[in-house]
Amino acid sequence: MNVVMAAAEAIPFAKTGGLADVCGSLPIKLAEQGHRCSLFIPAYKRALHSGLPISDTHVSFVVDLAGKLMSARILKTTLGNGTVDVYLVDQPLYFDREQLYGDEHGDFRDNSERFSFFSRCVVESIERLRLPVDIIHCHDWQAGLIPAYHKTNFGNLQWYGNAASVMTIHNMAYQGRFWQYDMNLTGLDWRYFNWQQMEFFGDLNMLKTGIAFADVVTTVSPSYAKEIQMPAHGCGLDGALRAKGNRLSGIVNGVDYNVWDPRIDKNVAKNFGQENWREGKIACKQDLQREFRLPDRADVPLVGLIGRLAEQKGWDLVKPLLEAIVDTADIQWVILGNGEARFADALMELARRRPDRVGVRLEFSDSLAHKIEAGSDMFLMPSRYEPCGLNQLYSLRYGTVPIVHATGGLIDTVNNYSDASAAVGVENGFSFQNYDLDSLKQCVLRAVDIYSREPHVWDKLVGTGMSQDWSWTNSATAYESAYRRARELAAIDGRL
């Protein structure tokens, strides 16, 4: 199949979260499986400095945004040893900025204009580059207008006639919601500004637009696909999602084991695999303790945490948890995150209070993230909600037992250890059901207790986790099925 993807982030060009991991890895895997894949992303400052050679396609054109004429230039590079073409949509006024979506003052005020422009450029460029398209695969709200352009035949582009569209939601909390007059920027007819398509409580909603117009909608785990159809997790779009019926499904993200595998990881003190994980983790733990200036002790349980400092990730529970047990429980905590000041301040305060037990780094550091995955005994991920989650998958491969809140993708990937089922051999971690401090505390202390007193059980949990395959192979196959289904449904609708 000829697959064209559009997204606001992709490694190694620009990353703020899991979206980038998916969009940088999935096209490479699909190309390996015989598909022709290309990817469109904005030419952010950091994307142009990723180190990959960039050439000019000599395709340039002008986009009319409510009477404002903006020029676009399409640059090109490749991923996966030349197997995936990557097109960068260049307009310095929109994308030559340090950050992707906002700065210390909040979201950029022209985000609707920036991503209307991006989406318009994608559909135009496909035509001008004469790319064959069987599937246009759009990720998150920033590409949410594309299925609407496609289905409404905006601009009468030829490629529309042979393509079906897939919209993937990475997080319902980010919807691209703007005041209604930004409809004019999209260029789409106001008749689509209704409650079933683009309108949401009087505003323009770009994620809703993508959901409404796409042939098939996917999200990043089967449990999250169920959860978002209910009010508690649907962020107001549960009805729009229920309306998709069996056009909605969940596919767990894959892990790029070329990047996240302790056997070959260049960031860690000692490489290791299933056969020698004990020695490997001892060396990596010591290295991590030195990095975070924690006492050099092999026996103490070390819990790692990595993630955006946002409420979603459960920091509102982590803070009281640490305050409650940091003095009494002999546990070391290593924390890496950046984001909201209220969480950053609280974590720094804890590190000041107990420098012997809590190490905190408030930054985005890929190499530290690798070191934490390798050197921790446990990885804590108490997310309030979690569409898929990647860190728990990395943890499994690194022999770091995940402790998670049973929600979304964490349900689909972490099997809670319970004494009764110890022999079954599918348990790979610990999870708690209720999102409250007591449940989290009990779960963490139970994990620590088993780590300290039942090493044979611990070894089994580690072994099970390390032997599991969360590579892109299965996920890419599931996306292939979603693409086929999108084409079948488009054919049934009489559009193919």
Ligand code: ADP
């Ligand atoms: P989300 O996309 O909601 O942020 P995921 O778990 O799906 O969460 O993906 C987060 C990705 O970003 C992971 O690859 C994780 O290692 C990485 N990450 C998050 N915060 C940091 C940080 N401060 N430093 C390095 N990597 C980080």
